[in-house]
Amino acid sequence: MTEDPLPIPVTLLTGFLGSGKTTVLNHLVQQPELADALVIINEFGEMALDHLLVAHSTESLVVEMSSGCLCCTIRGDLVQTLRDITWRFSRNGERQFRRVLIETTGLADPAPILHTLMTHPQIAARYRLDGIVATIDLATGTNTLDQHVEAIKQAAMADVLLLTKADLATDEQRAALAHRLDGINPAAPRWTVRNGALAPGKVLDLGVFSTAGKVPDVERWLKEEAYAESRFRPRAPDRYSPASHGRHRYTHGQREHGDVNRHDDHIRAFCFTVDEPIAEDTLATWLDVLMAFVGSNILRVKGILNIEGQDAPLVIHGVQHIFHPPVPLPAWPGEDRRSRLVFITRDVGRELIEATFRAFRQVPPQPEEHAA
Numbered sequence: 001m002t003e004d005p006l007p008i009p010v011t012l013l014t015g016f017l018g019s020g021k022t023t024v025l026n027h028l029v030q031q032p033e034l035a036d037a038l039v040i041i042n043e044f045g046e047m048a049l050d051h052l053l054v055a056h057s058t059e060s061l062v063v064e065m066s067s068g069c070l071c072c073t074i075r076g077d078l079v080q081t082l083r084d085i086t087w088r089f090s091r092n093g094e095r096q097f098r099r100v101l102i103e104t105t106g107l108a109d110p111a112p113i114l115h116t117l118m119t120h121p122q123i124a125a126r127y128r129l130d131g132i133v134a135t136i137d138l139a140t141g142t143n144t145l146d147q148h149v150e151a152i153k154q155a156a157m158a159d160v161l162l163l164t165k166a167d168l169a170t171d172e173q174r175a176a177l178a179h180r181l182d183g184i185n186p187a188a189p190r191w192t193v194r195n196g197a198l199a200p201g202k203v204l205d206l207g208v209f210s211t212a213g214k215v216p217d218v219e220r221w222l223k224e225e226a227y228a229e230s231r232f233r234p235r236a237p238d239r240y241s242p243a244s245h246g247r248h249r250y251t252h253g254q255r256e257h258g259d260v261n262r263h264d265d266h267i268r269a270f271c272f273t274v275d276e277p278i279a280e281d282t283l284a285t286w287l288d289v290l291m292a293f294v295g296s297n298i299l300r301v302k303g304i305l306n307i308e309g310q311d312a313p314l315v316i317h318g319v320q321h322i323f324h325p326p327v328p329l330p331a332w333p334g335e336d337r338r339s340r341l342v343f344i345t346r347d348v349g350r351e352l353i354e355a356t357f358r359a360f361r362q363v364p365p366q367p368e369e370h371a372a
């Protein structure tokens with residue numbers, strides 16, 4: 001079989017129960033841009049129906065997985081499905097699809113699914129995450145975020161947020177949801193979608209790893225200006241004032257509302273900036289330690305890094321304690337040569353990120369041991 005040498009992009013379509021995933025999917029798969037997409041629909045329950053509702057222009061490219069929820073019981077099935085489809089959907093040695101769209105169940109935690117995509121030896125070599133798209137119901141979204149931590153995680157980890165059912169929402173509901181999302185995921189573009197209709201370009205090719213021969217749009221991908229910035233200065237760590245930068249109140253651990261039990265009080269989104277080039281060893285040790293101790297609470301990290309001795313930047317991308325292999329870019333995307341890392345975390349504040357970085361940066365290199 002002729003194998004495309006480039007990994008197959010995978011889009012994860014997530015969103016709480018009834019928030020409009022299938023409606024969006026149904027619209028998307030009928031667009032010419034997705035004619036070569038294979039759709040995997042994960043449903044929960046004995047009567048799996050959604051796949052019957054998705055009218056793909058190429059019917060044979062819809063696969064349904066309904067024996068459980070992808071993020072928990074059937075992760076092995078996902079591996080199997082992703083492994084099998086390359087030959088199952090091949091004709092005359094040619095793979096019949098160029099990308100994969102996975103619709104999760106409404107209660108899915110995207111993180112374990114991403115782990116599978118990024119770490120399973122056979123899957124990670126053949127597929128790459130293109131992006132996470134989350135649907136949120138404009139009318140009921142705020143309530144859902146109040147009550148379901150799964151919905152918070154879906155919104156926090158998304159690269160793009162699709163705000164559905166605009167026709168049913170009041171201005172107050174829209175404003176409340178927008179305010180809420182500012183705290184949970186300030187950088188992800190938000191598109192209002194009515195009855196599932198949206199241009200496929202808004203949800204495809206979202207990562208920096210997506211582009212075959214195209215110069216990656218790192219600034220768009222990182223969108224670091226959307227986060228409250230914190231700049232690391234080696235000699236005067238006390239002088240910076242994160243609060244003075246912040247327009248996202250949750251990033252500073254302050255609450256402006258009364259409900260202490262709200263799930264997103266635990267979610268923080270912030271940008272960490274380092275002015276000076278970073279030694280590769282410092283970076284590796286710092287990230288290792290960070291991931292080992294608080295990795296499961298780091299929902300996403302994206303970064304463009306200035307590494308000592310290198311002319312061009314390195315891009316990193318992680319989900320919890322799993323990192324994609326760093327990607328060297330051919331050149332800096334603009335004038336800004338600072339390292340910029342954006343974090344979306346649960347119960348991990350910027351203080352910890354800064355303090356650990358400071359600690360590792362100040363550790364002098366260990367002299368090599370000499371044999372006696």
Ligand SMILES: Nc1nc2c(ncn2[C@@H]2O[C@H](COP(=O)(O)OP(=O)(O)OP(=O)(O)O)[C@@H](O)[C@H]2O)c(=O)[nH]1
Pocket residue numbers: 015016017018019020021022023024050105106135164165166167168193194195196
């Ligand atoms: N009024 C209105 N209804 C919508 C819109 N988008 C989706 N719906 C309806 O909302 C309901 C749920 O939509 P689905 O697309 O099935 O939602 P889902 O997220 O796939 O649902 P689950 O599979 O149960 O998690 C359906 O009745 C849709 O027709 C919209 O923009 N406006």
